[in-house]
Amino acid sequence: MQISQKQGNKDFAIMLNAYDCPAMLVTPQYQILATNKHYLESYGAIDQSQKAYCYKVSHANDVPCDQAGETCPLSLASASDKKERVLHIHHSPHGKEHIDIEILPILNDKGEVKFFIELLKSVTQANPKIGNNEMVGASPAFNQLVENITRVAPTEASVLLVGETGSGKEIAAAAVHLASNRKEHPMVILECSGLTETLFESELFGHIKGAFTGALYNKQGLVEVAHGGTLFLDEIGDVPYELQIKLLRLIETGTYRPVGSRETKRSDFRLICATNQDIIGMVERGEFRRDLYYRINVFPIHIPSLKERKQDIPLLTKTILQRIDQSGQYSVTDCAISLLKKHDFMGNIRELRNILSRALVLSNTPIIDHHVIKTCLEIDRKISGDSGSTTDLKNNELNYLRRLIDSVDGDKDKAAALAGISTRSLYRKIQ
Ligand SMILES: Nc1ncnc2c1ncn2[C@@H]1O[C@H](COP(=O)(O)OP(=O)(O)OP(=O)(O)O)[C@@H](O)[C@H]1O
Numbered sequence: 001m002q003i004s005q006k007q008g009n010k011d012f013a014i015m016l017n018a019y020d021c022p023a024m025l026v027t028p029q030y031q032i033l034a035t036n037k038h039y040l041e042s043y044g045a046i047d048q049s050q051k052a053y054c055y056k057v058s059h060a061n062d063v064p065c066d067q068a069g070e071t072c073p074l075s076l077a078s079a080s081d082k083k084e085r086v087l088h089i090h091h092s093p094h095g096k097e098h099i100d101i102e103i104l105p106i107l108n109d110k111g112e113v114k115f116f117i118e119l120l121k122s123v124t125q126a127n128p129k130i131g132n133n134e135m136v137g138a139s140p141a142f143n144q145l146v147e148n149i150t151r152v153a154p155t156e157a158s159v160l161l162v163g164e165t166g167s168g169k170e171i172a173a174a175a176v177h178l179a180s181n182r183k184e185h186p187m188v189i190l191e192c193s194g195l196t197e198t199l200f201e202s203e204l205f206g207h208i209k210g211a212f213t214g215a216l217y218n219k220q221g222l223v224e225v226a227h228g229g230t231l232f233l234d235e236i237g238d239v240p241y242e243l244q245i246k247l248l249r250l251i252e253t254g255t256y257r258p259v260g261s262r263e264t265k266r267s268d269f270r271l272i273c274a275t276n277q278d279i280i281g282m283v284e285r286g287e288f289r290r291d292l293y294y295r296i297n298v299f300p301i302h303i304p305s306l307k308e309r310k311q312d313i314p315l316l317t318k319t320i321l322q323r324i325d326q327s328g329q330y331s332v333t334d335c336a337i338s339l340l341k342k343h344d345f346m347g348n349i350r351e352l353r354n355i356l357s358r359a360l361v362l363s364n365t366p367i368i369d370h371h372v373i374k375t376c377l378e379i380d381r382k383i384s385g386d387s388g389s390t391t392d393l394k395n396n397e398l399n400y401l402r403r404l405i406d407s408v409d410g411d412k413d414k415a416a417a418l419a420g421i422s423t424r425s426l427y428r429k430i431q
Contacts, residue, residue: 153179163303166350185229211260
């Protein structure tokens with residue numbers, strides 16, 4: 001616990017220790033009067049030789065956040081006289097961090113705000129700097145996403161993640177699960193597209209031996225595995241209409257029957273669904289059950305496309321590069337990043353990842369420059385049939401694919417996956 005000697009306010013400062021997270025006592029003039037023991041453990045002592053202001057300590061700013069064009073929790077709580085909550089990126093001894101801030105105004109008997117208690121909860125599923133597995137980003141669209149995830153995660157509400165392909169729906173589902181009270185239990189994923197009725201049912205509910213031809217053993221369903229944890233249904237819009245009623249029954253009652261069994265089982269899971277389709281349009285066209293839509297759509301979260309968060313491209317590029325090449329020897333030039341920023345990423349972050357995987361193969365040096373990125377982007381356009389078919393481009397593509405195959409020791413399935421094309425197309429192209 002740290003108390004500003006000049007201000008005293010010891011009683012308030014002692015109270016801060018009752019919070020199980022870092023907390024500080026702040027005046028309406030932004031001055032930090034005290035911090036609790038969790039604050040000290042997480043962020044260290046504040047220099048009290050001069051007045052410590054929250055905007056200086058947490059943001060390294062010289063003016064309050066609202067004067068720097070950001071939301072200021074203090075001014076929000078002053079205006080409402082109520083508890084407020086915002087997501088901020090703080091500077092800390094560990095670098096930049098997403099922090100979920102809760103701020104409580106303390107009023108005197110005249111109803112004037114005397115102090116604020118600021119609670120700071122670190123959001124570990126998001127990272128505004130290069131990170132290992134978490135979602136990274138620092139743009140307003142990304143911060144809004146993190147704020148939504150942080151709010152809904154501790155509740156039991158069903159979440160519907162809506163976003164374009166490759167925009168990060170699965171990683172967002174994992175972030176919700178990891179920030180929930182169910183994080184010690186599994187998150188089970190079912191990819192709903194392309195499943196026949198029998199397969200869907202037996203995957204989800206399990207089956208007993210002899211339930212259908214080929215059912216040689218009893219098989220546990222994913223719903224059972226998800227007990228206590230989270231069930232993530234990816235591409236929910238692809239569940240055939242006839243099967244939607246079974247899903248509805250499961251969600252409404254928490255009960256199900258393994259295929260071929262008369263026994264009714266029960267599972268307690270939190271539901272997260274994802275789609276890249278216009279699911280409301282599907283409801284209106286009668287392709288998706290309205291009752292099921294209302295069940296899965298308790299808390300919808302929009303996953304921004306890369307187009308909506310172009311300013312995250314430099315950070316994402318560096319992070320993804322580090323994740324695909326753990327030797328850490330590769331770097332990207334500013335010119336290459338500018339080129340990436342101009343690209344229209346229809347496949348979003350997955351496309352960015354593919355392009356960077358290709359760049360590693362094509363680059364002759366550990367410095368990935370704009371020439372390499374340009375070639376990777378041109379190959380992409382060529383593969384999707386969207387550009388002039390110059391001989392150069394064809395040769396580039398051929399060279400690239402050959403080097404890609406060499407780099408994975410001749411494994412053509414792996415090379416095709418890296419190039420984002422089918423193995424058949426790969427064979428056709430290298431003939
Ligand atoms: N914010 C992020 N920070 C770092 N990597 C990310 C982020 N968002 C997505 N990715 C990466 O981008 C790739 C695609 O993400 P993900 O699989 O979650 O997308 P998706 O929307 O579920 O895709 P699909 O629509 O095909 O199911 C993954 O490699 C994932 O790790």
